[in-house]
Amino acid sequence: MFDKSKVLFEKACKIIPGGVNSPVRYFKPHPFFVESGNGSKIFTQDGNTLIDYCMGYGAVFLGHNNKDIALEVKNQIDKGNLFCIPTEKEIELAEQCTKIIPGAEMVRITTTGAEATMHAIRLARAFTKKKKIIKFDGGYHGAFDDVIDKAGSGAIEIENVEDGILLDESIKKTLTIPFNDIEILEATIEKDKSNEDSIACIIIEPILANSGLILPEKDYLNKIRKITKDNNIVLIFDEVVTGFRLSLGGASEFFGIKADITTFAKALGNGYPISLITGKKEIMSQLAPIGKVYQASTYAGNPLSVTASLKTLEILSKNKNIIYPKVSKTCDRIVNGIKDIAQDKKIEIAVNSISSMFQVFFTKKLVKNYQDAKMSNINKFNELFKALLYNGGIFIPPSQYETCFISNNHEEEDIEKTLESYDKALTKVKNL
Ligand SMILES: Cc1ncc(COP(=O)(O)O)c(C=O)c1O
Numbered sequence: 001m002f003d004k005s006k007v008l009f010e011k012a013c014k015i016i017p018g019g020v021n022s023p024v025r026y027f028k029p030h031p032f033f034v035e036s037g038n039g040s041k042i043f044t045q046d047g048n049t050l051i052d053y054c055m056g057y058g059a060v061f062l063g064h065n066n067k068d069i070a071l072e073v074k075n076q077i078d079k080g081n082l083f084c085i086p087t088e089k090e091i092e093l094a095e096q097c098t099k100i101i102p103g104a105e106m107v108r109i110t111t112t113g114a115e116a117t118m119h120a121i122r123l124a125r126a127f128t129k130k131k132k133i134i135k136f137d138g139g140y141h142g143a144f145d146d147v148i149d150k151a152g153s154g155a156i157e158i159e160n161v162e163d164g165i166l167l168d169e170s171i172k173k174t175l176t177i178p179f180n181d182i183e184i185l186e187a188t189i190e191k192d193k194s195n196e197d198s199i200a201c202i203i204i205e206p207i208l209a210n211s212g213l214i215l216p217e218k219d220y221l222n223k224i225r226k227i228t229k230d231n232n233i234v235l236i237f238d239e240v241v242t243g244f245r246l247s248l249g250g251a252s253e254f255f256g257i258k259a260d261i262t263t264f265a266k267a268l269g270n271g272y273p274i275s276l277i278t279g280k281k282e283i284m285s286q287l288a289p290i291g292k293v294y295q296a297s298t299y300a301g302n303p304l305s306v307t308a309s310l311k312t313l314e315i316l317s318k319n320k321n322i323i324y325p326k327v328s329k330t331c332d333r334i335v336n337g338i339k340d341i342a343q344d345k346k347i348e349i350a351v352n353s354i355s356s357m358f359q360v361f362f363t364k365k366l367v368k369n370y371q372d373a374k375m376s377n378i379n380k381f382n383e384l385f386k387a388l389l390y391n392g393g394i395f396i397p398p399s400q401y402e403t404c405f406i407s408n409n410h411e412e413e414d415i416e417k418t419l420e421s422y423d424k425a426l427t428k429v430k431n432l
Pocket residue numbers: 057112113114115117140141142143205209210238239240241265
């Protein structure tokens with residue numbers, strides 16, 4: 001079924017470490033290679049059609065090969081794709097974002113999620129003149145020293161601290177604690193108060209989307225907001241996944257909480273490389289050239305990504321009362337369908353879902369943090385993944401520690417085919 005992909009993977013391994021350009025793309029025995037995509041579907045080099053629930057790890061919210069966005073980008077290509085001199089469209093995008101994102105008084109356009117979170121942390125350190133950061137077990141903010149230990153996503157497999165790969169200085173300055181446990185957070189801050197270089201910021205995915213999908217308990221985020229205010233700690237919401245996807249104004253709008261700094265990427269450009277650092281003017285205006293916090297990039301605000309983002313925001317803004325209810329309904333249909341199938345087959349699962357995101361865990365318990373996610377049966381998850389891909393024509397992200405993403409282009413026929421495939425796949429899991 002994936003014979004051509006096998007040959008391509010062997011070729012790739014000779015010149016690309018591990019045959020992939022990002023480790024989460026690898027799965028056993030080998031990944032498939034994509035020829036093209038359209039709407040909710042991807043077409044492999046082997047001639048297979050798959051319904052996609054990876055959707056560029058959440059980036060492609062308005063479907064693969066979105067014609068309206070592509071047309072705008074093609075028009076921009078005719079005018080040039082990189083100048084490294086300001087363009088008016090950057091102002092338009094920043095203005096749009098300040099209107100849409102709660103708490104975004106100023107906006108710096110960057111290119112990748114990691115770049116945005118890395119500089120958000122630097123800004124918080126400069127603003128508070130403190131050094132330590134708090135992050136959460138299984139939260140993922142990019143592949144850099146400050147945040148990679150005990151991170152989610154593909155980093156779960158790797159113990160960088162034990163292997164001596166990370167700088168000792170970074171390890172000491174990063175405190176990692178469980179998600180959804182306010183008492184541990186309070187105790188951590190209290191214990192650290194006497195330190196001269198105590199906590200500069202808390203960086204958090206408002207919804208953990210890199211340990212499977214894990215939702216914040218009621219009032220958890222509100223309590224974090226209060227604690228950070230009371231202790232002069234900068235609150236960074238990492239909305240690289242949730243931004244423009246959970247709702248137009250992201251998790252900040254959804255939960256009604258304004259962080260001090262919020263980072264975005266993925267759904268903003270519908271797959272074109274773009275990210276944002278947004279936040280309070282007094283913090284953001286520390287950025288060079290007006291402030292001392294240096295942040296720079298050749299591709300920042302590049303015309304193609306900015307054009308794609310402007311069109312994405314136009315589509316989302318004009319149709320927000322249609323798109324967000326539609327993807328939620330699709331998600332509910334799929335999740336309820338999977339729960340019914342599992343119940344009929346007497347398979348114990350927990351399914352976490354919100355808006356256009358869901359994940360299945362093979363466990364009796366509720367999954368409320370990374371430790372719970374790790375206790376679920378990974379072998380069963382891997383069997384589900386394989387059965388969906390090889391027998392069901394469905395591509396979900398190949399790891400328990402990722403999230404399934406629905407786009408605006410997942411339609412009724414996709415839902416039906418998906419549930420048929422889950423039915424067959426769960427029978428295989430039961431017979432394991
Ligand atoms: C919540 C979150 N933050 C940051 C990142 C890093 O983004 P990038 O891969 O664009 O560097 C990711 C990537 O998946 C993410 O999910």
